[in-house]
Amino acid sequence: EVQLVESGGGLVQPGGSLRLSCAASGFTFSSYWMSWVRQAPGKGLEWVANIKQDGSEKYYVDSVKGRFTISRDNAKNSLYLQMNSLRAEDTAVYYCARDVLRFPHYYMDVWGKGTTVTVSS
Amino acid sequence: EIVMTQSPATLSVSPGERATLSCRASQSVSSNLAWYQQKPGQAPRLLIYGASIRATGIPARFSGSGSGTEFTLTISILQSEDFAVYYCQQYNNWPPFTFGPGTKVDIK
Helix, strand or coil, X not given: CCEEEEECCEXXXXXXXXXXXXXXXXXXXXXXXXXXXXXXXXXXXXEEEEECCCCCCEEECHHHCCCEEEEEEXXXXXXXXXXXXXXXXXXXXXXXXXXXXXXXXEEEEEECCCEEEEECC | CCCEEEECCEEEECCCCCEEEEEEECCXXXXXXXXXXXXXXXXXXXXXXXXXXXCCCCCCCEEEEEECCEEEEEECCCCHHHCCEEEEEECCCCCCCEECCCEEEEEC
8 A cells, every 4th residue: 555654743942943754665765856845724735845766856945945955865765854943833634745747746645644733932 | 927817816717617717917827827726734736737738647537728827727516625725836947947826616
């Protein structure tokens, strides 16, 4: 079964750091781009970052550039999101998603259940 | 950045009826548009990509159409399990990928 399981969320103070993890199983992790997508309480979906299969390309939404770092370990079938200088507006459920890039199409076909990050003093 | 808008914000429909959801892009995204369904407390689920291509396992009652800046998701005969929030997302110009604000389909 294809599965993504996020972990690492929690309560953190403004300015603090957190590292999210996503464990992949049931597919060849190293063959896929991967993304993080977040959803603030009661709000819509916001793409945060993605990373190429070999980690050589990474992209971010402007609001997290310089604060968040996406990475992966293909040997461990794992995706990560290092979040520094956290702000209240980063409070959200963070989803890990498998990306399918078949030109010109790029869509997210498998999603984890999410992990909750709360930034508050 | 391409801005996506969706209308209506909420659509009240009776089971068995047809639902038509709209999505608009601030500039052309060609046919590079996906639709996702999200139920309360669950992760999003891919329904449609390429504006009209159903994802694996998606029932035929879901159909997508449009190109350029105007798109439509149609649910032909609403089932009880279809009451959810639906998001459109463009992937023509990225980063960033951008989602619409969502349309909630609820029971009339």
